[in-house]
Structures are given as structure tokens and as C-alpha cells.
Amino acid sequence: MIESSINKIGEYFDGNRPTGQTATLQAHAGGVVLLTENETVSCQPDELLVSPRIAGAKRFIQFPNGGQFQCEDSEELDQFKQEKTEAVVAWLESMVGFAVLGIALMLFILQWGYFTGIPKAAELIVENISIEAEVEMGEKTLAALDELKIMLPSNLAPDVKKKVLGKFNKLRRGLPHEKAYRLEFRRSPSMGANAIALPGGIIIVTDGLVNLAKNMNEVAAVMAHEIGHIEYRHSLKSMVQDSFIALLISSVTGDISALGIAGMASVITGNSYSQKLESDADNFAFSLLKSQDISPAHFANIMIKLYNTGVANKVKVSFLSTHPPTQERVNNAEQAAREWAGQ
Amino acid sequence: MAGDSESKFSKQNDYSRVYIDPNAPWDERNDALFEAILLSNGKPYDALEKILAIFSGGVNINARKEGGKTALEYAKYHECPLRIVTILREAATEGNPTPIDLIDTTVAIEIPPQVETKYLDIAFTGTAMEYFRIWAVNLCLTIITLGLFSPWAKVRKKRYFYSHTLLDGTPFEYRGQPIPILKGRIIAAILFLIWYLSSHLFQYLMPYVIAIGFFLFPWIVIRSSAFNSRNSAWRNMTLDFDGTYGSAFNALYFGGIVPVAIVTGLILQETNPQVLAAVFGILSLFFAMWFARVKRYIAQHTVFGGQHAELSVWGMDFFLIYFISGFVVAGVSIVIVIAAMALKETVFQGQASEVQMFITVVPLYLGYFAGYAYVQARNINLIWNHLVIGPLRFESIVKARDYIKLYVTNALAIIFSLGLLIPWAKIRVLKYRAEHLRAEIKGELDVFQGTTSADTHAAGAEVSELFDIDLSL
Incomplete structure (x- = not known):
């Protein structure tokens, strides 16, 4: 009044x-x-x-x-x-102090959300979606890889395939998503020695990788890493995380969205998430190998070989890469191998 | 600052200097041509009329004046409208000079009587410090409330920008309310989620989602245009939008969708890269035509005080802008990639390195900014200079190279301040745009007749459920 x-x-x-x-x-x-x-x-x-x-x-x-x-x-x-x-x-x-405080608070919240909040939220969401929902996506990806001739039919001898498949079946036995897994053999001139986990449980092993490996345990080491990606539902998780990050970045840069800064920021943040997923998969692989009486040292050996053939990550500035530096991964594997030998 | 912008405009618009006397000496006619070119940034149509009149009298098109430039070079230097440049280029290649005996002295070119034209100043009075506080509070509250505050944030921001934009000394007023915006955003979020899930997980749903989206799109366009119009007021009179679903459907799809479907079909069939490139060119021309059509449609149905707006832009105008910027970016990229390859061979002896990545990526980003700023500057001029609302016209004299400087320095400032200078950057752009824009009116403002705003309030309530998507001109 x-x-x-x-x-x-x-x-x-x-x-x-x-x-x-x-x-x-x-x-x-x-x-x-x-x-x-x-x-x-x-x-x-x-x-x-x-x-x-x-x-x-x-x-x-x-x-x-x-x-x-x-x-x-x-x-x-x-x-x-x-x-x-x-x-x-x-x-x-009307208060400058609040603006400054707000910025400080916001930086704290953003940092917490980025490192803790978003990965936790993504995990919760992923747990509530059954792995069957991913199957169609995985099949489509595989079909696209075949159609684009990135992946060609494998030339491996049947007995080699049988050995790899045997290792694979042993590795997946008893895992929560055991039924979802399927191993596919392909030859890929463009990707060389490599293995890929697709959504829904498909794992592709290339001829190059099997030929590069000195023994079956080294192939098993790489497959264990890919199994880690699938057990942790990494493809869906990273999709959810990336969506959250896109939302967050666009709310901060809303005024200048068209400047492309948002794109740059999401590549860098996306890379750091991806590195975290890779090292999670590495750690999963180490314990899976240990449980099967295979030394994680095989993982270190195959990583060094991959590095020398140029497949493994050679970029040294970590935020520009989707994978952690190879040296770090090798060190972790050797550390795990020593722990295993010490038991 | 106001005086500064005044002189910028008046220099370009002094009409009486373009005096065309058919008996005038050759040299004076050339002077008139250069004056008309200088004029064309503000008033492309009037300038075009003048230039054609000068041509019909005869002129030495390749004469060098004004810093040793020919008329064509002069027009390019002043970033004149593309139509003017094209006409000059054609004239310059068609055989020149025009024989003096072709000058028909009976064609006396009338100088139109000076109509009483008043200029209405456009000014932006916002400051970086004020906006910084609004931005910080908005951002902070939006994040704390997990986005729920964002409609309030939008309203605060719009209110700030509107009420600091003055036309003829009177601020604009934003009348949008947060709750309708919140409802609109919730609907939009649900639609986005449906699209996201169907494109990533449940792909068998995709055809249905696309079909629904096809029929929903015109509705979204008219609802958001109506919302933006009816919530924008000046001097207690709101804009209005009278487009209907049917007319929007027609403007968005017919004349655009059929050729695009055919061309897309061709692309899917074709594997020959040359044919593919040609088809792609045609497709982008179609896209530009569609874009212009939609812009024209929205303008035609935007009403102020009983007067419908009219926007005379065409697909070719947009196509040339995007085409040129495409060339700028492609050119810059090629140079950078070649330089990076050379560096890789010499300095880094064939070893890939992060330093090399940086020196490639950073200039590429700068090239992208430059291209983007160019498109923005050209689009702003194109649209404002071709927009008419009753007796009201606009004059935008944004220069592409100023805009490029503005955008590149903004980008660097934002990156090195980790985003803290975003409000400063935003204010800078708005200030520059306002300083290079003004309205002119032939006659009196009284031709705009409002219904009493009791009516507009009812109309405002009617649009309570809508999409808050920015489709403004």
C-alpha cells in the first residue's frame, strides 16, 4: 500500500x-x-x-x-x-557481492556436478535400462561397419578362431551380462590391430590383433578390457553423460552458443569422461584376468606392442585425447601384475 | 557516441549530392556514380535506381577515382549490397567506356522531390557491469534449481535487453511471463526426449516421430512467432502475428519440400563426386530459397499498429552470403592445413605432436569465427535494409570486417577469461549493432493505430501454452 x-x-x-x-x-x-x-x-x-x-x-x-x-x-x-x-x-x-559469490558457488557446483553428480546420475539411469535396449543399436553399428567396408570378413584359421572363442567364453562365464555377449571376428585394414565393444554386448576382434599377440593370454587381456566396457554399460553411460554435459554447457554459454566455444568445451570435457571410462575398463580387465589366473602383465605387453604399431594413443597432452596416455595404462597393468604375483 | 553515429549515417545519406545532369561533363557523372555507390549501403533500392539512371546516361565505368579505385572496386571496398556489386561487374565487362554519343540528352533524370524524412535513433544503453550481475544471478539460480529458474532468467534477460534498447528515445518493453515459458519449455523438453530416445535407442519409432514432427513444425513456428510478437511492446503498443497453421504449412513446405526431396533422392543414388558436388550446390540454393521464404512469411504476418511488415529478401541473397563465407572458411582452412603439413615436414620431422595440433586447430577456429561473423554482418544488413513496416524503414550499416574483429576478440576474451567476459562480449555486440542501425520514417508515426492494450492483454493470455523458441527476425 x-x-x-x-x-x-x-x-x-x-x-x-x-x-x-x-x-x-x-x-x-x-x-x-x-x-x-x-x-x-x-x-x-x-x-x-x-x-x-x-x-x-x-x-x-x-x-x-x-x-x-x-x-x-x-x-x-x-x-x-x-x-x-x-x-x-x-x-x-543489485549487489555486486552476490554476483561474485554466485560465480564462486557456481564454479563449485559445476565442478561437483562434473566429477561426481553427472557420473552418479548417469549410473543410476543406466542401471534402470535393460541391456536388451542397446542390442538394436549395436547390431546397426556392426552392419554399418560392414557395409562401409571398415570391417571385412576375417581370414583367421578356424582353429585359431576356436582358441580365441574358448578364451572369450571362459572370460565371460559367470558375469552379470553373460548371455548378452557375442564375439565377432573381422579383418580391418583401416583400423589394424584393434578390438571394439559395441552396445548390447558385441565385441569385435580384428585379425591384426590376434596376429600381433604373442599368445592367447594377450588376446584375452584386450578382450577383458572390452568386456569391462560392456559390463559397465559404457556406451549408454557415455551417451547419458554427454547429454547432461551438453545441457550444462549450453546453459552456461547460452548467450554465445553460436560461437562454437560450446563445441570446443564439450570435446574437452567429453574426452576426460572417456578417459575415466577407459581406465575403469582397464581396472575391470585386471581383476577379471587375475580371477582367471592370467597375469595383468599380458595387458602391459600387448599395450606396448600396440603403441609400437601406432594404434595406441601417442598424444601426450591428455585433455586432447579420448584415451589415457599409454605409459600410464602400462604402468597400472604392471602394478596390478606385481600385486597379483605377490599374493 | 550518439553524435558519432549520427555523422556515420548522414555521410551516407545526403541525397542531394547525387545529382545527375544529362549535360554534365563526363567526370561529374562518374562522381555521381561513386556517390550512389556510397549511398547503397543504407538505401539499396534508391541507390540502384540512381545507378541505372547514371548508366542510361553513360558513364566511364572503369575510371579510377577515390583512392585509385574503379567503381566496382569501390563498391567492394565499401561492402555494398551484392546486387549493386553484380550490376557494376556486369557493366564493367560489357564493353566500356560507353560511347559518349549514346548519351541521350532528352533523358533528363528527375531528382525526386525531397520527401520529409525523419530519422529515429536506435540506441543501446546497457552496460557490461549491469548485465554481468544479471547474468551471474541468472546462471547461478538456474544451475541451483536444475534449470527450473531458466524461464525467469530468460524473462529477466529479455527485460534488460529490451528496456535498454531505445527507439526514438523510448525503450522497448518485454511482456513475456515466466510461467507460460516454463510450460512451453517442459513441452519442448518432452518432445526432445522423445526424439532423442527414438533416434538413439528405439529406432523403430523414428518414422512416427518424424511424421508427427512434420505436422507439428508449422504450429511451433506460428506459436513462437506470435509469442515473441505479442510480448514485444513499444510505446504501449505490442507487435502482433496473424499467421495461421495453413499459411505456415504452405510457406514451410510447398515450393521447398518437393525439389528438396527430389534432390535428396538424387544424392542418395549418386556416387560420382562431381555430380554430387553440383547437386549439393543446387540443394543449398534451394535451402537458401526456403530460408528466405520463411523469413518473408514471418515478416508478412507481423503487424504493428495495423501495418503489416514486408521483407523483400530472396534466396539468392542468402545463398551468396553463405557461398562467400564458405569460400572464406575453405580458403583459410586450406592455407592452414598446407602450412601445418609443411611445418610437420620441416620443424617436427614428420612426428605428430600436440604443438602442431594446436597451431592447426586454433587458426581453424579463428577461420570459423571469421566466416560466422561475416554471415552475421551480411544477414543483419540484408534483413534490416529490406524490411518495411508502413512508413517505417531501417538502415543498417554493419561492416563485415568490424564484425569479424568484434567476434574474434570476443572469442579470445571469453576463452582467456574462462567465460567470465561473456556478458561483456554480448553487450559489445548489441552496442555495435544499435550504433549501426537507425530507423527512418516518411510521414508521421500516427499511421500506426493501436487497439487499446486491454485487447492485447487478452491476446497475451491466449498464448499461454506455446513454444519458447526464438524465431525472431
Whole structure:
């Protein structure tokens, strides 16, 4: 309610023409009178609608007859009816200290969300989606790889295939998603020695990898890593995580979304998530190998070979890469091998 | 600052300097041509009329003036509208100079009587410090509330930008309310989720989702255009939008979708790269035509004070802008890749390294910014200079090279301040745009007749369920 009387000078627009008239607004508890050169408008104070304060901008005061009075902002206008929620926000905005505090708080929340919140949320979501939902996606990917001739039919001898398959079946035995797994042999001139886990449980092993490996245990080491990706549902998890990150980045950079900075930021953050998934899969592989009496040292050996053939990661600046530095992965494997030997 | 922008405009618009006398000496006619070229940034149509008039009288098109430039070079230097440049280029190649005996002295070119034209200043009065506080509070509350605050944030931001944009000294007013925006965003989020799930997990649903989206799209376009219009007010009069579902469906699909479907079909069949490139070119031309059509449609149905807007832009205009920027980016990229390859051979002896990645990626990004800024600058000029609402016209004299500088420095500032300078960058762009834009009116503002705003409030309530998607001009 109006406690002190208000006297403001501004401009009045009647809503019929985009031309204004200089006007005086006088208000007290009993009523509001607006005077222009040739018009007098009067009403009750609670019939007015005042636009919320926004920095130092002019305020718009709407009259019940459809006219509008515009004037410079001042404290006394807060006595009129206006939107409560925005008044609080306007008050927060008026303080530089809060802006600084807000930025600090936000950095903290972003950091927490990035390292803890989002991976946790993604895990929760993934746990509630059955692995069968991924099968179609995996099959489609495999079909596309075949069609684009990235993957060609395998040339491995049947007895070699049988040995690899035997190892694979031994590795997957007793795992929670045991039934979902399927091993596919392919030859890939473009990818060389490699293994890939597709959504839904398909694992592709290339001829190059089998030929590069000195023994079956080394092939098993790589397959164990890929099994880790599938056990942890990494393809779905990274999809969910990437979506969250995209949402977060676009809310921060909303004003400048088109500048491409958002794209750059999501590549870098996506890489760090991907590295975390890779080392999770590595650790899974180490314990799976240990449980089958295979030394994690085989993992280290095959990684070194892959590095020398140029498949493994050679980029040294870690945030530019989807995989952790190879040296780190080899060290971890050797560490795991020593622990295993010590038992 | 206001005086500064005033002089920028008035220099370009002093009409009386373009005086064309059929009996004038050769040299004076050439001077007139250069004046008309300078004018064309602000008033392309009037300038075009002048230039054709000068041509019909005869002119030495390849004469060098103004810093040793020919008319064509001069037009390019001043970043004149592409149509003007094209006409000059054609004239320059068609055989020149025009024989003096062709000058028909009976063709006296009338100079139109000076119509009473008033200029309405456009100014942006926001400051980086003020906006920084609004931005920080918005961002913080949005993240704490997991996005629930974002409609309020949008309203605060729009209110700030609108009320600091002054036309003829009066601020704009944003009347959008957070709750309808929240409802719209929830609907949009649900639709996005459906699309996301069907494209990633349940692909057998995809055909249905596409079919529904096809019929939903025109509705989204008209609802969001109506929302944006009806919540934008100036001097207590709101804009309005009177497009219907049927007309939107027609504008979005017919004349665009059929050729695009045919061309897309051809692309899927064809494997020959040359044919593919040609087809792709045609497809992008179609896209530009479609884009112009949609822009024209939205303008035609936008109403202020009973006067419908009119936007005379065509597909070719957009196509040339994108085409040129495509060339700029492709050119920059090729140079950088070649340089990076040379460096790889010499400095790094064939070893891949991160340093090399950086020196390739960073300039590529800068090239992308430059291309993007170029497109923005050209689009802004194209649209504003071809927009008419009753007696109201606009003049935008944004320069592509200023805009490129602005965008590249903004990008660097944002990266090195880890995002803290985003508000500063945003304000800078808006200030620059306002300083290079002004409205002119032939006659009186009184031709705009509003219905009393009691009506507009009812209309505002009517659009309570809508999509909050920015499709503004």
C-alpha cells in the first residue's frame, strides 16, 4: 500500500498511437491521478501494474484503461503491486557481492556436478535400462561397419578362431551380462590391430590383433578390457553423460552458443569422461584376468606392442585425447601384475 | 557516441549530392556514380535506381577515382549490397567506356522531390557491469534449481535487453511471463526426449516421430512467432502475428519440400563426386530459397499498429552470403592445413605432436569465427535494409570486417577469461549493432493505430501454452 505520496514526471502512452505526452503521476493512499496536457486519468493504487525493476532501466506502469506511464526508476515505485518473485531476483542483482559469490558457488557446483553428480546420475539411469535396449543399436553399428567396408570378413584359421572363442567364453562365464555377449571376428585394414565393444554386448576382434599377440593370454587381456566396457554399460553411460554435459554447457554459454566455444568445451570435457571410462575398463580387465589366473602383465605387453604399431594413443597432452596416455595404462597393468604375483 | 553515429549515417545519406545532369561533363557523372555507390549501403533500392539512371546516361565505368579505385572496386571496398556489386561487374565487362554519343540528352533524370524524412535513433544503453550481475544471478539460480529458474532468467534477460534498447528515445518493453515459458519449455523438453530416445535407442519409432514432427513444425513456428510478437511492446503498443497453421504449412513446405526431396533422392543414388558436388550446390540454393521464404512469411504476418511488415529478401541473397563465407572458411582452412603439413615436414620431422595440433586447430577456429561473423554482418544488413513496416524503414550499416574483429576478440576474451567476459562480449555486440542501425520514417508515426492494450492483454493470455523458441527476425 502507498505509505508516502508519490510524485513522478514521465511520459504517457494511451495505447492507440505511438506518440507520447508528458505526464505527471501523483499517488497517495486515497487514489492515483495522472495529468497530461489534455487528459486526466484516475484510478485506485492497487489497480496499477508496475513492471519489475531491472537494473537502472525505466519502469512501465500499466493503467486499468489500457494506458501506460513510463518513468525513471525509483524506490518509491516499489510500493505498487508487482511480481514478488522478480523483486527478490532484482534485489540479488543489485549487489555486486552476490554476483561474485554466485560465480564462486557456481564454479563449485559445476565442478561437483562434473566429477561426481553427472557420473552418479548417469549410473543410476543406466542401471534402470535393460541391456536388451542397446542390442538394436549395436547390431546397426556392426552392419554399418560392414557395409562401409571398415570391417571385412576375417581370414583367421578356424582353429585359431576356436582358441580365441574358448578364451572369450571362459572370460565371460559367470558375469552379470553373460548371455548378452557375442564375439565377432573381422579383418580391418583401416583400423589394424584393434578390438571394439559395441552396445548390447558385441565385441569385435580384428585379425591384426590376434596376429600381433604373442599368445592367447594377450588376446584375452584386450578382450577383458572390452568386456569391462560392456559390463559397465559404457556406451549408454557415455551417451547419458554427454547429454547432461551438453545441457550444462549450453546453459552456461547460452548467450554465445553460436560461437562454437560450446563445441570446443564439450570435446574437452567429453574426452576426460572417456578417459575415466577407459581406465575403469582397464581396472575391470585386471581383476577379471587375475580371477582367471592370467597375469595383468599380458595387458602391459600387448599395450606396448600396440603403441609400437601406432594404434595406441601417442598424444601426450591428455585433455586432447579420448584415451589415457599409454605409459600410464602400462604402468597400472604392471602394478596390478606385481600385486597379483605377490599374493 | 550518439553524435558519432549520427555523422556515420548522414555521410551516407545526403541525397542531394547525387545529382545527375544529362549535360554534365563526363567526370561529374562518374562522381555521381561513386556517390550512389556510397549511398547503397543504407538505401539499396534508391541507390540502384540512381545507378541505372547514371548508366542510361553513360558513364566511364572503369575510371579510377577515390583512392585509385574503379567503381566496382569501390563498391567492394565499401561492402555494398551484392546486387549493386553484380550490376557494376556486369557493366564493367560489357564493353566500356560507353560511347559518349549514346548519351541521350532528352533523358533528363528527375531528382525526386525531397520527401520529409525523419530519422529515429536506435540506441543501446546497457552496460557490461549491469548485465554481468544479471547474468551471474541468472546462471547461478538456474544451475541451483536444475534449470527450473531458466524461464525467469530468460524473462529477466529479455527485460534488460529490451528496456535498454531505445527507439526514438523510448525503450522497448518485454511482456513475456515466466510461467507460460516454463510450460512451453517442459513441452519442448518432452518432445526432445522423445526424439532423442527414438533416434538413439528405439529406432523403430523414428518414422512416427518424424511424421508427427512434420505436422507439428508449422504450429511451433506460428506459436513462437506470435509469442515473441505479442510480448514485444513499444510505446504501449505490442507487435502482433496473424499467421495461421495453413499459411505456415504452405510457406514451410510447398515450393521447398518437393525439389528438396527430389534432390535428396538424387544424392542418395549418386556416387560420382562431381555430380554430387553440383547437386549439393543446387540443394543449398534451394535451402537458401526456403530460408528466405520463411523469413518473408514471418515478416508478412507481423503487424504493428495495423501495418503489416514486408521483407523483400530472396534466396539468392542468402545463398551468396553463405557461398562467400564458405569460400572464406575453405580458403583459410586450406592455407592452414598446407602450412601445418609443411611445418610437420620441416620443424617436427614428420612426428605428430600436440604443438602442431594446436597451431592447426586454433587458426581453424579463428577461420570459423571469421566466416560466422561475416554471415552475421551480411544477414543483419540484408534483413534490416529490406524490411518495411508502413512508413517505417531501417538502415543498417554493419561492416563485415568490424564484425569479424568484434567476434574474434570476443572469442579470445571469453576463452582467456574462462567465460567470465561473456556478458561483456554480448553487450559489445548489441552496442555495435544499435550504433549501426537507425530507423527512418516518411510521414508521421500516427499511421500506426493501436487497439487499446486491454485487447492485447487478452491476446497475451491466449498464448499461454506455446513454444519458447526464438524465431525472431
